[in-house]
Amino acid sequence: MRTAGAGPIAARALAAELPGSLVVPCDVRDADALAEAHAQIVATLGAPGVVVHNAVLGARGDFLTIEPRQMQRALEVNVLGLLHVARLCAPAMMAAGRGAIVVTGNTSAHRGRAQFAGLAPSKAAQRILAESMARRLGPEGVHVSYLTIDAVIDVPWTREAFAGRPDDFYARPDDLAEACWMLAHQPRSAWTFEMTVRPFGEVW
């Protein structure tokens, strides 16, 4: 269950690459729509054992230039969206005594730059919500982790936006997926809550 996406069309293209997958687009801000999507997934594939929360919304700009409405929507998608998803998926994991919820973030979750007023607060809130969930679910055998991606991801639109940069500039989606997979499958005597990944040449 991947709780985000660049819309139904991209989601269907992805599904075509993954035989046996199920695509259920929905708006994570809408608790009812999410509950319906979740019910459909459970009915078809069973209760999810691993959830990757990758939905994100944010506006570029400082606190004077963003619209308060933009921040509100970022909070709804990035924070309340995670809360809704977790409340739907955690109980079955707790009953099973196993499962994983991986939340993806970026450096905005850790610091507030002037031009990220429309994104950073919601990512920081999301990270701390995930931390609170991790402490609640850990002793139940359910692993919550937060993957901070300090990178430009190698997808078609970033290749256009950063034209001319070498391949090494980007984080490869396959490598990010591997990081998620690793977090979701760590042996439970050595779990990680938080991990940052960045390309080897990134300045940090």
Place this chain on the structure above:
Amino acid sequence: MRTAGAGPIAARALAAELPGSLVVPCDVRDADALAEAHAQIVATLGAPGVVVHNAVLGARGDFLTIEPRQMQRALEVNVLGLLHVARLCAPAMMAAGRGAIVVTGNTSAHRGRAQFAGLAPSKAAQRILAESMARRLGPEGVHVSYLTIDAVIDVPWTREAFAGRPDDFYARPDDLAEACWMLAHQPRSAWTFEMTVRPFGEVW
């Protein structure tokens, strides 16, 4: 301009202690009401030179037991409330090339304990919003700071809730006010964004 309070009654009691003060209770989630309160303050006392944002709302409980609606309201008060206040007050400070906004928080702004799912995410978001504001306003001569209070504050209701604790257990409101005053008046060659205060005997 103190943007919070334990309701109109407490605010009026406070005003009675402070000759020349003006009490304008309002709901910081309501942008229009805030704008009206701000206009009233400006008309009476002039544009505020120092703003202490102390409004807070939160629910106790883990992510399964709180109501999503409670988290939403905490985000509205603690994050959007600060955004609204800052957008109203910053422009006059920027025009003057001076001013201070002090935001108060607690350890929830830094870490997410299991039972603080209804508070910690919103305080973390507030802290990062303040950081983003500080970076935007600093070069304009306007000082934004975040005061983390890692303490039980000595007020009547905590004296009841923690009956039997010695005086040293509490942070004194006067001492916290002094910390706010200090932050608001630091010389501008040595500004602090973030400061934590706690009683000398506190375990941390």
Place this chain on the structure above:
Amino acid sequence: MRTAGAGPIAARALAAELPGSLVVPCDVRDADALAEAHAQIVATLGAPGVVVHNAVLGARGDFLTIEPRQMQRALEVNVLGLLHVARLCAPAMMAAGRGAIVVTGNTSAHRGRAQFAGLAPSKAAQRILAESMARRLGPEGVHVSYLTIDAVIDVPWTREAFAGRPDDFYARPDDLAEACWMLAHQPRSAWTFEMTVRPFGEVW
């Protein structure tokens, strides 16, 4: 090349389990002895591609009860020992454009508790040295990472010291080794500098 150990005897017992391994005990504080050990390893097995720096020394006690000499030795083993090892091993990795140095730590690297005055400062210094090395070597294709182990490791002496605790209380050495292996083999578009691991039931 594992730069520590509970002495020559334990090291030989370990070697007996690992066919083809080479055991070269030495004191990491002694730059000359390390250089000799390194030369012996290079001559026998070639230049190391992965180095795990696991050597540690520390004294329990607060700043008044430890001996300054104990802190000095902790700094020599934990900080200077890493510096010596890195200076010996990094050049060949840089020439190859690949390689990994994994340093193991614990929560003392992040915070100074009262009774850890004889350990925490040296671990904090070690972590920041590793961070400085990571920034220097990353663009050269050499990956430095710091693994914080927030756990009691399951070895014979801790089983005695914490008698009665369930198996779940401990971090399993095999799982910690897997975390080191993962860090040493991350794809270079998604490297991690810092990762903390702890058992699922650990309070944090």
Place this chain on the structure above:
Amino acid sequence: MRTAGAGPIAARALAAELPGSLVVPCDVRDADALAEAHAQIVATLGAPGVVVHNAVLGARGDFLTIEPRQMQRALEVNVLGLLHVARLCAPAMMAAGRGAIVVTGNTSAHRGRAQFAGLAPSKAAQRILAESMARRLGPEGVHVSYLTIDAVIDVPWTREAFAGRPDDFYARPDDLAEACWMLAHQPRSAWTFEMTVRPFGEVW
């Protein structure tokens, strides 16, 4: 008792400005010399109530270009020097149930840049040692704090090194002294361990 300085000559120039002051230059790495200096101060002025540890030594360069001997000396001055001073001064403060130790640092105490391998590890160790001391001494009424100065300080040699920068570029020594004074005199219901100061226009 100021435990550092740019040498005996600068110290005497400073003393000339401060009637009633006592200048006792010594090498903080030398425990015996420090003990003697401390004894001389106690005999002349009484046991110090406030100690500012400002001694610092570091080498510029990455881990490959610095000499290990340079790092060792930085650890001796920045870490062991603080340990020696604290062991000499804390007991009288504990007996009095009051006193303050302020340690000054910089951003190297928080992160390891590639070219700060010869300084950052020792400052990180110093900060964590101060934190360990703060936890030990706080309940005794003795306040330890760490002041991170994220700035170029306005002194003659930096004016030369950064020629052409405006006055606003620098942190003023008087303002830094005020921050130290504030930390040393905070009311004990609201103590701060760590505080960063930087000029209002600084990029951070």
